[in-house]
Structures are given as C-alpha cells and as structure tokens.
Amino acid sequence: MSLFKQRKELNLSEIADSVLEKWKKNNTFKESLSNREGNKPFVFFEGPPSSNGLPGIHHVMGRTIKDVFCRFKTLQGFQVNRKAGWDTHGLPVELGVEKELGITKEDIGVKISIEDYNAACKKAVMKYTNVWNDLTSKMGYWVDTEDPYVTYENKYMESVWWILKQAFDKGLIYKGYSVQPYSPMAGTGLSSHEINQPGCYKNVKDTSITAQFRIKNNNASVFGVKENVYLLAWTTTPWTLPSNTALAVNNNVDYVVVKTHNQYTGEEVVVVTAEKLLKKVFSSPYVAFEDLKDKEKQISYEVIKKVKGKVLVGLFYHQLMPLVQPAEFPEKAFRVIHGEFVSVEEGTGIVHIAPTFGADDAKVAINAGVPPMLIKNSTGELVPLVNLKGAFVDGLGSSQW
DSSP states (O other), rough: OOSOOOSSSHHHHHHHHHHHHHHHHHHHHHHHHHTTTTTOOOOOOOOOOOSSOOOOOHHHHHHHHHHHHHHHHTTTTBBBOOEEEEEOOHHHHHHHHHHHTTOOOGGBBTEEEEEEEHHHHHHHTTTTTHHHHHHEEEEEEEEEEEEEEEEHHHHHHHHHHHHHHHHTTTTOOOOOOHHHHHHHTTEEOTTTTGGGTSSSSSOOOOEEEEEEEEEEESSSHHSSSOOEEEEEEESSSSGGGGOOOEEEETTTTTEEEEEOOOOOHHHTEEEEEGGHHHHOOOOOOOGGGGSSSSSOOOEEEEEEEEEEEHHHHTBOOOSSOSSOOOOOGGGSSEEEEOTTOOOSSSSSSEEEEOOTTTTHHHHHHHTTTTTOEEOTTTTTTEEEOOOTSSBBBBGGGGOOO
16 A cells, blocks of 8 residues: 555646645644654754744745755764744844834934833834745644744843853953945944845946056066056056055056056156056057047057066055055055956056955955955054045044045
C-alpha cells in the first residue's frame, strides 16, 4: 500500500495544502522535537525579520534555505529547536511613527513623552505580525512562533550589552573610524538597508573634474623627462579634493607619460594617464598651443613613454590644496597606492582618494597605510576636514564648500 496519495495530475497548490493539513493534524513539527528529547541539540535562532513591513519573495527564498538545514539536522537525529524572532529596532520604524504622529526627533520629550513615543514604535513595529505568521504557516517553514525573541524586550537588550561587556573586557572593542551614510535630520548613521528605502535615491547630473597632482622629486629615468610631471586624476566628487591624501592606480594597467598643454593656462606640461583612455582625455596630435584651432576644446598630446602602474606606486606628490596636514602620520600621506578597483572604463585610470568620504577610499588607504584627512578641532577631537553642514571646521573658518 502506498504511503502517498496517487494523483492523476500535478496540482502543486493542492498538494501543498494537503501536506500542510497533514502536518497540522499530526502536530508534526512539535513531534520532531519531542521524539528527539535528550538527543544532541542543534539550536537555530532565526535572523529576525522586521514585522513593520510586509514579507516578499526574497524572504521566502531565504527562509527556505534556512529550513533545509534544520530539516537535514533533524534527519541526522539532532533535536532541532528553531526559535523565531522579531527585529524591532531601526530608523525606518521611528521615521514611520514620526510621520504618522506629525512630529520630529526634536519633539520627543516635548510634544510627546518618551514613554508614549516608545509605545507608539512598539505598536507600529508589530503591525504585520499576523501576515508574517500566515506566510510562515503557508510555506511550511518550521519555526517556533509561539515564543519568539523580540529585540525591544529588556532581556534581549541586556543580553546584547552583556556580550559587548565580555568583548570589551577581552580587549576586542576599539575606537576607530568608518565611512557610512549619515542622516543630519535623525542624527545617526544609516545602514545600507535604510538608504535603499524607496525615495532615497534620485538621478542627478554631477560635475566631474580632472586635477593635476605634481610628483615630488621627479626621476628622469622613470618618466624620460627632466620637467615636472603631473598625475592626472579624475573625480566625480570635486568637493572632496581638500581631503585628498592618496591617488590610486592599478598595478597591472599600462600608463603613458604625455607631453601636452594645460587647456586653461596654455602652459606646456608633462602628465601621466592610462594608455587606454588617451583618446578620451586628449583630442589630437601635439602642436604648439598657439596653433590650436579651438583652444577651449582641443587638447593635443605626444606620448613620451609607457610605464606599468606598479612603477607609479609609492611615489609621493605635492598636496593639491595645502590647507592643513592630517593630524596623524602626515609623512605617509599624499602617496600613490594600488587599488584593485581602478579601471580604464572612464576618467584617467588614476583615482583621487579621500578616505573620510568613501568606504572604498577608506579601505584602500588603510591597507596602504595612508592616513585620512582628520584634523583636531578646538576640543582636541579628530574630525573630518569638512563638517556635516559642508563647512570647513573651526580654525579654517566657516566658508561653505
């Protein structure tokens, strides 16, 4: 006798309903725990979803993968306790509540008490709990939803503080710097999830510039000339140039030393750029500046020498805007470093690095031992050169950048 019902056609919805009904009737999930009482445990705490938003197909996919592992361990004889949870912290919850109540962060404790604000957030964050539980049941995801852990409960928060204290006592927590999106309105950093919320991005036209960085102690044997040599660096964030502390090239990219003219001053200069981007940077074979037909648009050039990117790594250059020096290890700043991300798709193949403004910039600078442009303010704290309002800090005045 077959253990399974014979079917004339494949109706997946019907099959799913019948399997779920059988599991519910026989209490199969709880039985899988009770009949393994005393066996070696395999404990699973679900990475908690936030129930203030509706579930999507990506949640179904992620939970399916989790479920496969738990079922596999059950088949191996483990007692697999699976505990559900709810993530109840986060800026989106707070902003949603504030929008609904018509308040801002400054109104908390003034127009609304902290207790009432917290209560409103706790209510809002559990808004779609029933929808999530219904999905959990329908997709056949085995997890204990009757006794979930909730991140706003005191016992959960105290456990996190306890773990942090253990890490601190073992010397595993240190003060450092990271680059992350920041919300001046909320007064806090933002996660990648939060800045991917609807309405966070819009397409804008941005200005890009190409800047000349003069190399220190020109080596004629490297560049084939005795004149000053400039590295041409392209950037779409010109407002970060005062915080430049490095230039990134790619070890494996071919660069060329080029004789040309500065299109604004007419001065003859020798510059370095990626070979594959020559035609995007320059326009025509070299001629005297006064002989150019269109001095504003024409940039003539002559290739003097070809060099690999690794030859440029380690060279020092003159600071583009010598306003201040980094407060720490200034002697290691203003240096050419290797960046795996540097490509020859656009720009010049040389990338301006401002470690206090970009995560990639910070990472490559740290790896190369290049300091960020942090300076000491009036209280002795290390802060970025430009503050959140776009102004130079303290002694540098309040000029807007």
